[in-house]
Amino acid sequence: MNNPLPNIPEPSSPEHDLLRNAGSLPVLTPGLRDRVLLNCHQQVRYGRRIDQLRIAGSVVAACLMVMVIWTYHSSGRHVPQTEPAPHDTASQESIKQDVPPRTYPYSNPGVIAEDAGTVETDEDGKPLPQGGPSLRHQSMPEMKQLDQMLEKLQNRHNVLCGLLPYL
Amino acid sequence: MIPIPSSDFQANFRNCVIRLAETPELALAEMFDLTAQRLVRFAITITGNQPDAEDAMQGAFSRIAFRPRLLARADAPWPYLIRTVRNEALRIIKKRKWTGIEVAERGAVAESAESHLVHEETADTVRRLLKTLPKNQYEVVILKHWEELTFAEIGEALGLSQNTVASRYRYAMEKLQRSLEPLVR
Numbered sequence: 643m644n645n646p647l648p649n650i651p652e653p654s655s656p657e658h659d660l661l662r663n664a665g666s667l668p669v670l671t672p673g674l675r676d677r678v679l680l681n682c683h684q685q686v687r688y689g690r691r692i693d694q695l696r697i698a699g700s701v702v703a704a705c706l707m708v709m710v711i712w713t714y715h716s717s718g719r720h721v722p723q724t725e726p727a728p729h730d731t732a733s734q735e736s737i738k739q740d741v742p743p744r745t746y747p748y749s750n751p752g753v754i755a756e757d758a759g760t761v762e763t764d765e766d767g768k769p770l771p772q773g774g775p776s777l778r779h780q781s782m783p784e785m786k787q788l789d790q791m792l793e794k795l796q797n798r799h800n801v802l803c804g805l806l807p808y809l
Numbered sequence: 810m811i812p813i814p815s816s817d818f819q820a821n822f823r824n825c826v827i828r829l830a831e832t833p834e835l836a837l838a839e840m841f842d843l844t845a846q847r848l849v850r851f852a853i854t855i856t857g858n859q860p861d862a863e864d865a866m867q868g869a870f871s872r873i874a875f876r877p878r879l880l881a882r883a884d885a886p887w888p889y890l891i892r893t894v895r896n897e898a899l900r901i902i903k904k905r906k907w908t909g910i911e912v913a914e915r916g917a918v919a920e921s922a923e924s925h926l927v928h929e930e931t932a933d934t935v936r937r938l939l940k941t942l943p944k945n946q947y948e949v950v951i952l953k954h955w956e957e958l959t960f961a962e963i964g965e966a967l968g969l970s971q972n973t974v975a976s977r978y979r980y981a982m983e984k985l986q987r988s989l990e991p992l993v994r
Contacts, residue, residue, distance in 0.1 A: 657982075657989040658954065664935035665955035667846040668853065671863055675841060678867045682837045685874035 818843070819887065826886045829877040837874055847956065848894045854951050855898035855944075861905070868897035888958060888966035895948075895966065931992055938988045946981035949974055 763769050821843055828836040845866060852862030872893055873880050883889035939947055952963045960978070964971045 657986050660931065660935050660989055660992060661939070661950065661954040661985070664932045664939070665850065665951070666932060668849050668859060668862075670845060670849060671859070674863055674867075675845070678841060678845075678870050679838055681867060681871050682874035683834055685871045686833045686837075686877070689875040689877075
């Protein structure tokens with residue numbers, strides 16, 4: 643790429659002087675100065691007014707933003723506690739029975755803090771041997787129901803598997 | 810009217826621009842006295858007639874009065890003002906084309922320049938020769954010789970790169986020198 647700048651001489655030749663001298667200034671129309679300056683004064687005033695309105699608008703917008711944020715935060719702190727809707731207990735229980743358990747129903751057989759202080763005894767009053775699976779879950783009616791359901795499912799599985807043809 | 814030397818002009822113009830933010834009315838009045846004729850002279854090269862050139866200059870002053878900070882913050886205020894005038898002049902030309910009031914002045918002037926070349930005064934002849942240049946080259950030569958702008962400033966005023974401006978100037982001067990040789994002798 644060639645750079646044209648170094649090849650251009652400074653305007654100093656007679657041709658350049660001719661060009662420079664040809665640039666005489668025009669005589670302006672009478673009254674143009676007053677007309678232009680009057681228009682300028684109006685524009686200055688108009689521009690100032692627009693600036694003031696813009697500043698006022700920005701302040702109002704900022705205040706509104708602060709108000710909205712403050713209202714949002716204050717309403718977030720005092721959210722009224724909504725009471726739970728009355729449930730149909732019977733239907734809830736039926737749902738519980740139908741829903742299969744997500745996890746295996748046996749609990750951890752380790753020592754439970756609540757049971758730690760109590761020592762179970764036999765008919766003679768001798769303490770029973772500790773350890774083994776906790777029987778605590780058996781006391782819960784829901785767990786019993788779940789055990790029964792699992793047994794039923796296992797039985798159905800066995801029946802269905804028996805019906806399948808041997809390959 | 811004797812034109813102000815370029816260095817004084819630039820310094821005075823910068824003073825006006827500095828005062829534009831504080832006292833726009835006074836600064837604009839002073840700026841008008843300082844620049845109006847130069848701006849109209851430049852605008853005539855685009856519009857082809859003085860009334861439109863004066864309108865372009867008035868439009869540019871209105872814009873500056875509405876937003877004085879634009880000029881005050883410009884890196885090169887004088888090329889910025891020239892550019893504003895140029896944009897206004899181009900807008901007027903476009904409007905004129907839309908309204909159908911086409912002034913076919915340039916061609917007519919060029920023809921009359923050919924026929925009356927010998928009888929015109931030197932300055933007039935040079936001006937007519939300048940008008941035979943393509944418009945983009947004409948602008949560059951005017952800004953270089955009449956407004957004494959650098960190529961960088963002309964680039965700023967016309968929205969062109971410095972190299973493009975320099976190329977246009979070189980082509981224009983090659984053409985002009987052939988035409989101007991008889992006048993130099």
